Amino acid sequence: MSEGGYVLQARGVGVRFGGVRALAGVDLGVRAGEVCGLIGPNGAGKTTLFDVLSGIRRPDRGRMLLDGADITRRSAVWRARHGIRRTFQRQQLFGQLSVADNVLVAQEWRGGGGGPAADLLALPSRRALERERRARGERVLADCGIGALGASYAGGLPVGQARMVEVARAVADPPRVLLLDEPASGMSAPERDRLAEVVRLLAEREGCAVLLVEHNVAFVMELCTRVVVLDLGKVLAEGTAAAVRANPLVREAYLGTT
């Protein structure tokens, strides 16, 4: 375990796009079992920070730590395999696949057991494993309130359901760290409630560390035990939901405008 008890931590992260400083020295950590909200106005750098944490973008400056060990140079694939999972602000489902297969794919990186030969020959061990994974996928979809959608094509779903499939896919193989980028946008109120329940259980029961970007402030305040406010690529404030909501700087930069 790292200093501060953080599972995943960013230290002094800087990212520049030409003349734009998207991130200007961000320090942020997330602990096992907590749901940490990340809020801030459009363009604050939230998605860029997720890109850096998940390894799809190299920062110009700064380091990332997983359990206190430096992972700055580790690839996105390495990080995903070590339990850092994310969803994207812009939907990224496999539209041509069924919902069940989208969730199955997320478990396939562990391999088939028995190697390619077992796959080719469809050995009983391979088939048993696939059954197990399909069953797990069904449970996850049911938990997410979309248990009836397994056979539907992901590409044809309304946005709220599609977003839920993305969440299901991100948690099908239990994550250690989950980064959710505006997962509730486009969701109905009941879908949002279900999402909150899934995220809460994941943190409380499985000890997953969750970092949640969301514009719906009421949703963030209800679900998150801690909130970090990003503005112009910097951490503007951090604290309990109530403390952050009461912070005049935050009101001015963000809350007052929503």
Ligand SMILES: Nc1ncnc2c1ncn2[C@@H]1O[C@H](COP(=O)(O)OP(=O)(O)O)[C@@H](O)[C@H]1O
């Ligand atoms: N690929 C990119 N190329 C150039 N500028 C970018 C790119 N991605 C983000 N930015 C800029 O970086 C800043 C932060 O963006 P972003 O991380 O998407 O913010 P947020 O998710 O908080 O809305 C914005 O000014 C945005 O225009």
Ligand SMILES: [Mg+2]
């Ligand atoms: Mg964003």
